[in-house]
Amino acid sequence: xDRDEFREGLRGGFPIMxxxxxxxxxxxxLAVDNGFxxxxxxxxxxxxxxxxxxxxxxxxFGNNVQPxxxxxxxxxxxxxxxxYSASIARHIRHFTLVQKFFAFFLLIDPQYxxxxxxxxxxxxxxxxxxxxxxxxxxxPWLITTAMGAVFGQLxxxxxxxxxxxLLPIYFLGLVLGFRKRxxxxxxxxxxxxxxxxxxxxxxSPWHVSIGALVGxxxxxxxxxxxxxxxxxxxxxxx
Amino acid sequence: xxxxHLNLLYLIIAAAVATFATRVGxxxxxxxxxxxxxxxxxxxxxxxxxxxxxxxxxxxxxxGFDVAxxxxxxxxxxxxxxxxxxxxxxxxxxxxxxxxxx
Numbered sequence: 025x026d027r028d029e030f031r032e033g034l035r036g037g038f039p040i041m042x043x044x045x046x047x048x049x050x051x052x053x054l055a056v057d058n059g060f061x062x063x064x065x066x067x068x069x070x071x072x073x074x075x076x077x078x079x080x081x082x083x084x085f086g087n088n089v090q091p092x093x094x095x096x097x098x099x100x101x102x103x104x105x106x107x108y109s110a111s112i113a114r115h116i117r118h119f120t121l122v123q124k125f126f127a128f129f130l131l132i133d134p135q136y137x138x139x140x141x142x143x144x145x146x147x148x149x150x151x152x153x154x155x156x157x158x159x160x161x162x163x164p165w166l167i168t169t170a171m172g173a174v175f176g177q178l179x180x181x182x183x184x185x186x187x188x189x190l191l192p193i194y195f196l197g198l199v200l201g202f203r204k205r206x207x208x209x210x211x212x213x214x215x216x217x218x219x220x221x222x223x224x225x226x227x228s229p230w231h232v233s234i235g236a237l238v239g240x241x242x243x244x245x246x247x248x249x250x251x252x253x254x255x256x257x258x259x260x261x262x
Numbered sequence: 263x264x265x266x267h268l269n270l271l272y273l274i275i276a277a278a279v280a281t282f283a284t285r286v287g288x289x290x291x292x293x294x295x296x297x298x299x300x301x302x303x304x305x306x307x308x309x310x311x312x313x314x315x316x317x318x319x320x321x322x323x324x325x326g327f328d329v330a331x332x333x334x335x336x337x338x339x340x341x342x343x344x345x346x347x348x349x350x351x352x353x354x355x356x357x358x359x360x361x362x363x364x
Binding site: 039042043060064067068071072073074076077081085091094095096098099102103104105106107108109110111112113114124128129131133136137140183184185186187188189190191192193194195196197198199200201202203205206207208211212214215216217218219220223228231232234235236237238239240241242243244245246248 | 267269270271272273274275276277278280281282283284285286287288289290291292293298300301302304305306307308309310311312313314315316317318319320321322323324325328329332333336337340341344345346348349352353356357360
């Protein structure tokens with residue numbers, strides 16, 4: 025373990041932890057509202073550790089939807105993580121098998137986005153950094169889930185204190201962080217139109233997988249400009 | 263522990279397994295390939311923007327005027343400031359619309 029790298033990870037993850045805390049508390053509150061005990065809510069945060077899908081899961085559970093459909097919905101909301109784990113493979117080749125296990129367990133949206141950004145800037149994606157970044161988000165996520173479950177009744181309607189807009193704005197910030205990439209505008213436009221249409225015609229949570237797939241397929245189909253420097257680097261890596 | 267509560271715990275574990283499968287699945291698939299073709303590389307590079315957009319666009323279109331307005335102002339702020347400031351700006355706008363204007 026490299027202490028400096030670990031500390032840098034802690035520092036990097038800190039603002040994400042602050043931004044995620046209201047959602048941890050919101051999840052805890054909603055979970056209790058849907059018949060979970062405080063321990064159940066914390067258990068789900070500890071095991072699944074994927075905010076948006078946890079929200080979808082408890083909502084379906086509260087509405088007595090068939091268990092297989094709840095699990096399928098969690099899978100659908102998290103399906104983007106298949107793409108994350110494929111994409112991040114290039115950067116974590118040097119991790120040991122055990123380190124990879126923890127890396128995949130902790131692979132949430134900001135963890136992926138920040139690892140990609142770090143690799144893009146030429147900084148090392150070390151396990152120490154990765155773990156520091158992950159743990160400063162993971163443990164407070166459990167604590168805020170418990171706090172939300174305990175004090176859920178005090179929060180009341182999340183709309184009144186405006187916390188419902190924080191999640192889409194947070195994801196918007198992550199999108200903006202990738203605006204320098206090739207084909208950014210056509211990909212974002214295609215995914216935006218496809219996800220809105222899928223939301224209308226198919227419904228949630230499928231809009232996530234459908235919209236993402238349209239953007240990714242478009243990126244693969246657009247003319248590829250030759251980038252000899254980057255390609256050489258990838259081939260050397262492989 | 264009653265049967266219904268036990269079923270809930272099984273459900274949570276199943277959801278956790280499904281989530282872990284998505285987090286390791288892409289890696290397992292990609293490491294089967296000897297080298298990465300350019301079009302697959304382009305597809306992988308598009309993943310973050312494509313996915314995150316699907317979590318943003320429907321909220322903007324179907325979230326109502328207050329949500330759309332706060333997201334629009336936060337977007338403008340996001341071109342210059344950090345994500346945390348973006349969140350603060352968006353939150354102030356939505357609170358102003360909900361409690362002062364409406």
